[in-house]
Amino acid sequence: MTAAREQAGGDATAAETAETAEAAVPLFEAEGLGRSYRLPRTSPFGPPGVRHAVHEVTLRLADGAALGIVGESGSGKSTLVRLLLGLDRPDAGTVRYRGRPVVPGRPRALRWFRREVQVVFQDPAGSLDPRMTVGAAVAEPLACLGVPGDHRERVDEVLRAVDLDPDVRGRYPHEFSGGQRQRIAIARALAPRPRVLVGDEPVSALDVAVRAQILDLLGRLAQRHRLGLVLVSHDVGVVARLCDQIAVMRDGTLVEQGATDAVLSRPAHPYTQALLAAVPRLPPP
Amino acid sequence: MTADVALLEVTDLRVRFGGVDVVDGVSFALAAGERVGLIGESGSGKSLTALAVLGLLPPGARVTGSARLHGRELLGGSDRELSRLRGRELAMIFQEPSTALNPLMRVGRQISEPLRLHRGYSRTAAATAAVEFAAAVGLPDPQRLVRSYPHELSGGQRQRVCIAAALACRPALLIADEPTTALDVTVQAEILALLGRLVSEAGTALLFITHDLAVVAAVTRRLAVLRHGRVVETGATDDVLRAPADPHTRELLAAARLTQWDLPTAESAAARTSP
Ligand SMILES: Nc1ncnc2c1ncn2[C@@H]1O[C@H](COP(=O)(O)OP(=O)(O)OP(=O)(O)O)[C@@H](O)[C@H]1O
Ligand SMILES: [Mg+2]
Numbered sequence: 207m208t209a210a211r212e213q214a215g216g217d218a219t220a221a222e223t224a225e226t227a228e229a230a231v232p233l234f235e236a237e238g239l240g241r242s243y244r245l246p247r248t249s250p251f252g253p254p255g256v257r258h259a260v261h262e263v264t265l266r267l268a269d270g271a272a273l274g275i276v277g278e279s280g281s282g283k284s285t286l287v288r289l290l291l292g293l294d295r296p297d298a299g300t301v302r303y304r305g306r307p308v309v310p311g312r313p314r315a316l317r318w319f320r321r322e323v324q325v326v327f328q329d330p331a332g333s334l335d336p337r338m339t340v341g342a343a344v345a346e347p348l349a350c351l352g353v354p355g356d357h358r359e360r361v362d363e364v365l366r367a368v369d370l371d372p373d374v375r376g377r378y379p380h381e382f383s384g385g386q387r388q389r390i391a392i393a394r395a396l397a398p399r400p401r402v403l404v405g406d407e408p409v410s411a412l413d414v415a416v417r418a419q420i421l422d423l424l425g426r427l428a429q430r431h432r433l434g435l436v437l438v439s440h441d442v443g444v445v446a447r448l449c450d451q452i453a454v455m456r457d458g459t460l461v462e463q464g465a466t467d468a469v470l471s472r473p474a475h476p477y478t479q480a481l482l483a484a485v486p487r488l489p490p491p
Numbered sequence: 492m493t494a495d496v497a498l499l500e501v502t503d504l505r506v507r508f509g510g511v512d513v514v515d516g517v518s519f520a521l522a523a524g525e526r527v528g529l530i531g532e533s534g535s536g537k538s539l540t541a542l543a544v545l546g547l548l549p550p551g552a553r554v555t556g557s558a559r560l561h562g563r564e565l566l567g568g569s570d571r572e573l574s575r576l577r578g579r580e581l582a583m584i585f586q587e588p589s590t591a592l593n594p595l596m597r598v599g600r601q602i603s604e605p606l607r608l609h610r611g612y613s614r615t616a617a618a619t620a621a622v623e624f625a626a627a628v629g630l631p632d633p634q635r636l637v638r639s640y641p642h643e644l645s646g647g648q649r650q651r652v653c654i655a656a657a658l659a660c661r662p663a664l665l666i667a668d669e670p671t672t673a674l675d676v677t678v679q680a681e682i683l684a685l686l687g688r689l690v691s692e693a694g695t696a697l698l699f700i701t702h703d704l705a706v707v708a709a710v711t712r713r714l715a716v717l718r719h720g721r722v723v724e725t726g727a728t729d730d731v732l733r734a735p736a737d738p739h740t741r742e743l744l745a746a747a748r749l750t751q752w753d754l755p756t757a758e759s760a761a762a763r764t765s766p
Contacts, residue, residue: 278675278676278677278678279646279675413532413533413702414702414703414704414743414746414747415532415743417746417750418745418747418749418750421749421750422749440675440676441676441750442676443749443750443752446752447749447752470752470753471753480677481676481677483680484676484677484679485705486679486680486703486706486708486709487705487708487751487754488708488732488744488747488751489708489729489732489733490733491733491734491748
């Protein structure tokens with residue numbers, strides 16, 4: 207979008223009007239989102255149990271904003287991500303992306319959405335095909351999305367963007383450390399010029415020093431490309447570092463959401479208070 | 492790192508896998524009742540140091556140097572001697588409580604097994620003790636819980652079972668290798684508090700292994716930082732974390748500080764309490 211603004215050059219008023227109108231439409235809007243799973247009956251006569259993995263979740267991601275979703279294991283974070291990505295069908299509520307409904311099971315209708323919203327998962331080893339060179343893996347989303355051309359230039363560009371030497375394109379994922387593999391996964395996500403990056407525990411498998419580098423990289427990329435960010439993490443500190451908005455999830459519901467600074471300094475919900483109090487702290491320097 | 496009167500004294504410990512010293516001359520000591528942290532990034536040799544002391548190194552590992560408990564050499568001892576020591580004077584808990592527990596054995600029996608093995612408890616005395624220990628580690632409904640199997644418990648409850656079994660014989664030393672890494676942060680806080688309280692009560696020394704600098708700050712008084720199998724820095728936990736001398740420790744600390752957010756100031760705390 208920054209590029210569009212620069213290209214618009216002289217015609218400032220028209221560009222600005224377009225921009226304001228666009229900025230008003232949020233990237234993601236989830237409304238009363240729910241997803242439940244049946245549990246085995248406890249009695250042959252009784253009704254089957256129900257587990258609400260996600261229950262009445264309403265949230266919003268403004269253009270260029272960064273939303274962090276924190277919660278402990280089993281709180282429903284990954285189910286929520288799958289719903290936002292249109293990979294799972296909600297049994298209540300709706301997901302909209304830039305004003306249009308995200309409905310799973312319609313690959314053609316979702317193509318533009320898939321291009322604009324890219325994902326980075328926790329385990330870089332699992333998300334990269336071991337038989338594919340780095341170059342092929344990074345170009346793959348472009349090929350899948352039917353973007354024409356050999357993507358050589360773009361691949362080199364995004365490898366550089368994640369501070370890797372483009373010469374790595376001929377090598378295989380196993381030749382890289384966990385941190386470097388996560389850089390490759392991020393390069394791959396950037397390749398189709400997404401508007402939003404979704405990270406599901408993207409730094410949880412990494413050592414603390416490497417984790418810091420990847421967090422730093424994500425922050426820089428988000429700023430430079432004005433990316434929207436949805437970051438799911440069990441680690442409040444990760445969200446505090448990268449996100450201006452935070453949502454606290456527990457047992458499938460968002461118990462509290464708001465500006466990160468405000469929530470961290472004045473948590474209103476007792477669960478948020480307990481969660482923040484439980485995080486061990488370093489002594490001040 | 493020296494302790495006044497050493498309970499555990501590790502000197503020039505080396506663990507070698509096919510020509511490579513992955514633990515490369517590690518020395519440290521612990522006094523009775525003391526809590527010492529062993530920190531370092533992944534692969535720095537923390538676990539192998541612990542496993543060497545416990546006599547639990549994987550096959551193919553060659554170990555040299557010395558590790559003395561109460562002055563008695565642990566390295567190269569017979570398996571029988573070592574398994575007599577383990578559980579009685581030397582106990583351990585690990586990251587994955589589920590792999591440490593026998594899936595087919597009721598948790599009550601797993602808690603009291605060391606008492607039967609090392610303290611000659613009768614079956615009924617052991618059963619009574621299991622309930623008491625289950626209650627002491629904060630397990631809910633201990634009478635009923637001792638009859639359940641590990642898979643029926645949450646991760647945090649399973650780690651409580653492991654702690655109960657480890658401390659049942661009031662060992663002189665407990666080695667804990669990332670005992671809360673697999674747990675949620677609220678459960679971690681409970682387990683760390685429990686562990687701290689119980690080792691004090693039992694007078695047990697604690698060697699606590701973690702990659703998490705904030706956790707080590709909460710649990711230990713002294714620490715040693717490992718890198719590539721060597722101790723690069725030792726000292727009082729507070730001193731090292733406030734003013735690390737070694738460049739590698741400094742780097743780890745800077746990385747850890749990136750995800751520490753500012754605590755509420757007095758102002759914002761006041762804003763919270765005001766209507
Ligand atoms: N069975 C083995 N065979 C060969 N090398 C091994 C074996 N076990 C560990 N190593 C190597 O020894 C080194 C130290 O491993 P160790 O498990 O002690 O690290 P650690 O500090 O506990 O790491 P982490 O934080 O990941 O648990 C590593 O380089 C590891 O690859
Ligand atoms: Mg280890």
